[in-house]
Amino acid sequence: MATSGSETPERSAVYKLGCRLSEWVSDFAAHPYVQLGFIAFCVTWFALDWSENLLTAALSIIAITLTQMVLNRQKEREAEDRRRDIALHAKLDELLIASKRARSELAGLEEREESEIAEQRRIIEDRARQDCAERA
Template identity: 45%
Template sequence: MLKRLNEIGSRISGQTADLAGAPLSILLVAMFCAGWFLKAGAAGENTLTLILSVASITLTQMVLNGQRRSEKALHLKMDELVIAMDGARNEVAGIESKSIEHLEALRHNSGDSA
């Protein structure tokens, strides 16, 4: 149940982030802000600031969630290629979750001094 809820949330988050980044959405936000200032004047500035702050934090988190998903997918694809490639060291598959010390040990074991 929790896994299904997470999948639904991720899908909604990704679609919302894609929609919010579209040029038309940005134009609509700019028009909304201009309309708000024309109607409410300086008195509505604090409310508008609060609304935009909450919206920007929420959208930032949605975009970061999408980037994490993309990064995980990319690492999985790269791991698959490392494992499938003749002569590649299979122990480097999945190293993105290893400690710095483990990465340095792998670098040292490869004979790479860089």
């Protein structure tokens, strides 16, 4: 795939169409009325005494297809969430660096180990308690 200058790969028209189709189908299939419709469809199928093998095959194909569409939709949402998280962290880092009272070492904290983040959080909470006590 070709990439633009911003490191985001350009998506083909077919890929974009597939994503839109996955989005629409996964949103449609998640609606409660559609789920009730599938149940009614299966009950009707059995009531008409049609071949169970054909129903099983059709439902298996639908289940596999819907699973792939939902997973594709989830992947797209996670990519968007990650992009927003990175932007939010960049903004917060800028505010920390620009603030005279803030400690600049907190910029980029999200990249450190969890134990370091927890320790910094405890320090921040202790400072907040001390500030509240001094103001009271």
